[in-house]
Amino acid sequence: MVSAPAIEEVYNPTGVIQHLYEQYEGSDDEFPAVVASHFSAILFNTDDRASELPSLDIHHPPEAYTNGTLVRFRAMVQDTALSPELYVAKLNNHQCGGWGLSTSNSSEASGNVGYQDLQELTTLWAVSVPAESPWHAEDASPLVSSFPAHVPLRPYKFPIPDVPHIGIQIKMYDNQSSQFLKATDVVTFVGILSSEPVYTEFSSPSEAPVLHVICHQSTPESLPDIKEPCSVRRELICWISEHVLGGDDLAVEWLLLQLSSKVHTRSAAFLPPSLTLSRFPPPPHPNTLPTLSYALSELLRTYTPVPLSLELLNTKSFTPESREEDLHSGYLQLPAGTTILLTESALREGKVTEKGLMNIRAIQEMMNSQTLDYTFPFSRFTFETDISTIVLVESRKSTFFETSLNIPLQSTVGRNLYRSKEEVAWPSPGKLAVFRSYIKACKAAIGKVSVSEATSKVCSLSTH
Template identity: 30%
Template structure:
């Protein structure tokens, strides 16, 4: 549908001179477009970087202006919310209480949300997809809640959310910053943190865990002050009240609308799990057990369940980065457990270009560059055979190899050439050995 037809359709809901309005919007599209906010006025042109939360509404029938019922057309509608974990603008108003459950964070009604009306193929229509839409503001009844009026955007164009424009800092600059953030300074923890922040499922072998991920358990430290400055981060508390009152998986109570779950988050989000919030424990009722199972499954498979009536075991792919903080070894299924020192609020901002570096190294385009030379692959295989011959548990040897391969792949990808060389493999073995030695050195934490 052409731009002018969309503008005419939006203008039909308001008063105004059609020719003047279309001319003004066409001019504004050539300049800087204001971000969507609670104060955006009707028919103003806005851009909205958002996450698609509910994409299951029926197509909406509308008329471009003709009284001929045979000319009726359809448009796609979906509920979009501000990107969870991103820096938030101040909000002066709230959405109706009936919409509080459609945002994954515990912000209740003060999040920014809008009903998108899309007239062409438009953006990705998968739940939790990130999109930038440009369109004009209006209001409309919420599907399935006809008495609830919500902000609406008639979408003129859409596409992916732009990546950071700044030049990337160097790998060493970011590692030095991470190292100094621990007390005492900790270069091993810094390197593990970098690897986790660029990890992402690059392949999903049938029946096996995805390749390319690395989940961490930092024992003794809190990362929230550091991560909030660097990347899109969401904190997930495992307190007993949260486990019993929240839903970690998205769920539809009646098939007409989808309530968000704590884990309905866009690709690349860092989920900082606070296991210490569980305290000394207590009785876990059915809902709490279900939430912990959903979290464990998501960590292992990078798949998230969506609960709909009359539909069992619906799961969708996700790409989340999990870091668990605890005072003892986590009960969750994580790749690496590492005791660390305390952390304080960083006294200096991250190096300029840190976000650009993490975006570049964590991109699917960079992951596709990974190269494993034949001689290195042979060396890795021989070291595995040697460890098996040396005795010990065969399952332990296989688990060690799998973990070290995860680490090695990400060390390679943390460099521009993305090559898994002999030195990269040696460093992976060294990092894995040092982490296990730290675990062995803690009397209160059993070694892996």
């Protein structure tokens, strides 16, 4: 149930905006910041009332709601290069425009519109958070009901092919705050849902869901409080070793190091290591995922396996590319903190095309520098990433990649490394939650550990 102080904002957001507009005496171009500040104070406070709003996700698609519903959409920003739009900021009789109001009051806006009544808004394209593990998605949006499968308008704007997701155009009226958003940012948008024609430069308009954002918040990174972290670490290593990696404690130690790392600093190139687990037994059947993949999906918030094959490398895009003024996504356009598992068991002899070589180069560059190229018709831009990479190979090293670490797996259990999810002896829900929090805490603590001046002096003296 939505908290009482937020009821009016939830059920009559346009009325609240109009009331704020009647009280406001400043310039129209500054009013969107007033709206954002008002709703943020109510919805993104310590009570996190935004989480009580109706959610936009694959279980609650846009067609499940009527136009004008205030919803939240936890999403990844996919495209920030969409053209800005003009909207009528002031309607007749001192009525507020924007946030879909100028569309719903089209009869009032149909008269003569002065140039001074027009304002510019920022448009983005956002998608469901790619590679998000089901358990974390359900935590962010509890599964209440189900609707027919949503068919996204532009599936090519989602990084992982053939995965159910929501894609929606975002309209942001607070242009100053929107300037800080960049591709792959994970953001909770709160806005008024509508359905409008969406235009591109080289295609006819298509009806698409649109979210008129009233406020937003980037996903905060908290530092979980872990009691007895050393004990938790030992338990986690023992569980992964026994049930996932065939008793190889050393390999688990290196794996855990890799899972708990992230970009610390770029100036000194302190980046997360890439890891190869070599001598990994082949699967009993083609395309069978290792048990490790199921374990990672239960431990990490964002994770995706990528079974490499020549067909995948030669035909799919791993980097974003603009085609006809529309940014198509690629496998590697993923939010910071994502872990990918590259498996080479499906690779066979054959020819690697130019596209395949470009994809291999993009993966290697991401491992080495944590950057990803976005290709446009006459230019190429490099964006920063923070993605951890694990490579599984049957031989002593990877066919295509040079990783920071190469750990030969010391296991004799063979087929047990490919047990299905149902065959795994999972920890209790409470213990699994502790394992997840431990890995999250290790990542969040990077760069936040301070050394006292006294300790620094002792360390300095011990080196002389």
